[in-house]
Amino acid sequence: MNDNDCLFCRIVAGEIPAETVHVTERTVAFRDINAQAPLHVLVVPKDHYADAAALAAGDPAASAELVTTAAAVAAAEGYDDYRLVLNTGAGAGQTVFHTHLHVLAGRPLTWPPG
Ligand code: AMP
Ligand code: ZN
Secondary structure (H helix, E strand, O other), rough: OOOOHHHHHHHHHOOOOOEEEEOOOOOOEOOOOOOOOOEEEEEEEOOOOOOHHHHHHHHHHHHHHHHHHHHHHHHHOOOOEEEEEEEOHHHHHOOOOOEEEEEOOOOOOOOOOO
């Protein structure tokens, strides 16, 4: 499954450049273009799913791999503590409708988030 109009499908396909930091069988991890922390990476499934729930329902293995990839990225960059975020729906701040797991680390991360 793929969508020519989807920004992250196009990054996965190599049609739009991104600073890729990790690739697995089912995922690609690349740096967020507008980093909100010293480490801010997005982990996306290679296949197109609009949000995290759709991915979990459609490809549970890829859903799990988002998290293991995120952990690998944080470890590789030397962070024990990090935050994972899945904005789901426009009202929750989702702007790109290809699911992506934000990996944030390297500064104090307060709670609750904004
Ligand atoms: P969200 O608001 O949760 O949908 O997150 C979308 C994220 O994608 C934002 O943090 C953007 O900064 C990021 N983003 C948008 N375009 C690009 C791009 N071309 N390369 C990397 N990150 C991007
Ligand atoms: Zn897509």
